[in-house]
Amino acid sequence: MGLTSNKVLALAVVVAVALFVATVWLWPRLARRSWRAVGGRVGLLLATQLALFCSLGIAANQGFGFYASWADLFGRETGQGVVVDHAGDGGRGGPVEVLSSSLVQGVNGSRARTAGQVQQVDIVGRRTRIATPAYVYLPPEYFQPQYRTRTFPVAVVLTGYPGTAQALVTKLHYPRTAQTLARSGRMQPMILVMLRPTVAPPRDTECVDIPHGPQTETFFAKDLPEAVLAHYRVGRRAGSWGIVGDSTGGYCALKLAMHHPDVYAAGAGLSPYYRAPIDPTTGDLFHGDANLRNRADLWWLLRNEPAPDTSLLVTSSRVGEHNYKDTLGFIQRVQATHRTRISSIILDSGGHNFNTWRREIPPTLQWLSGRLVDR
Structure with a gap:
């Protein structure tokens, strides 16, 4: 049974309840002062608390999508990674291989169109030989005859770390939210690459x-757009592409x-x-390269390089988010460039969690849609 399986959660809860009942039932028999009774x-008590802790941990993982599998949890995930392709295309039919497809859950309709x-x-x-799983949302218009020659804008959607791509679909509801907004006329139909x-x-x-x-940056800046362009009807200009992520x-x-x-x-x-942190999960990112380290620091970029011609949106909460003061400072720093455009969503309260991001995703997608073109 997989880590995210409901059966695993149910089993953990059953074990915790059984141990609690056993503790209550057996406690009078263990009331003596012998070492066996104390033991x-x-x-x-330890078994019951451990079972409760496991139940809560599994439930939290299902709610927030921290780990996708037991191997992911214990740091032994090896199924995906950096792929060295000696045969040119790695034996694949193309840069994007569709494994399965399903309709968007939570919306009306029985067909893709x-x-x-x-x-x-x-x-x-x-270029990078990096292989990674992903989910691609195609709006209904993508399948409708009247749009067969149209290209669509693209939003690349990223999780936090460690995160799971599936959580963007099932927990943060990006496809369902995008479709609801498009149907109500609040955003244009867009393809999401999650x-x-x-x-x-x-x-x-x-x-x-x-x-x-x-070479992760090269993958997202060059390989990913080229792969999507080769497989889907998407816009080729910079104005057709945006990117959003949490944490x-x-x-x-x-x-x-x-x-x-x-x-x-x-x-x-x-x-x-x-700015990019250095900790046990990252290892040495820069290997002594000061320029690489500086360019990973967005504060340094704003101070030392020409302001890029792009639009940025940042979010935070006055209560519950540790990045609130930094976010206000970043907004001021970007405003001072007079070239890079900056917008923000500041909630009164909200933690670093899915519930907060679900509140921010609809206006974020609307903001993104207003800055992208489809050709």
Whole structure:
């Protein structure tokens, strides 16, 4: 049974309840002062608390999508990563391989042309040889005859770290939200490409081209757009592409829009931070390269490089988010450039979690839609 399976959660809850009942039932028998009785009481209490902790942890993981599998949880995920392709195309038919497709859940319609479609895909970078799973949302218009020659704008959607791409569909409801907004005329139909910024798991690469390591920034700036262009009817101009993410994905979205305004016309960071951290999950990202380290610092970019011609959106909360003061400072710094455009969503309260981001996603998609063109 998988880590995210409801059966695993149900089993953990049943075990916790059974241990609680056993503790209550057996406690009178273990009331003596012998070492066996004391050991029994201690064992029951520890087992019950451990079972409760596991139940809560599994429920939280299902709610927030931190880990996709047991291997992911224990740092042993090896199924995806950096792929070295000695045969040119790795034996694949193209840079995007569609594994399955389904209708968008939670909307009316029994066919793709009325309900839209979510495709589970594998994407392989031609330059970087990075392979990563993703989900692609295609709006109903993509399948309608009157739009057969039309290209669509694209929003790349990134999770936080560690995150799962599936959570963007099932927990944050990006496809359903995009379709609801488009049907009500509040945004244009867009294609969403949803994936993790962690394209070389379990390492957190912070969307950096790591010396002698994964070339993550190149993947998102060059390989990913080329792969999507080769497979879907999407716009080719910079004005057709935007990028959005939460937490680590928010930092990546802002950085990619600032580094590559010729690719991404707009970048939105939900609860982002503004410089790449160095910690046990990232390892040494820069290998002593000061220029690489500086360019991963958005504050340094605004001080030392020409302001990029792009649009940025940042979000935070007055209560509950640690990035509130930094976000206000970042807004002021961008405003001082007089070239890069900056917008914000500041909630009165909201933590660093899915519930907060679900409140921010609808206006963010509307903002993004207003800055992208379809040709």
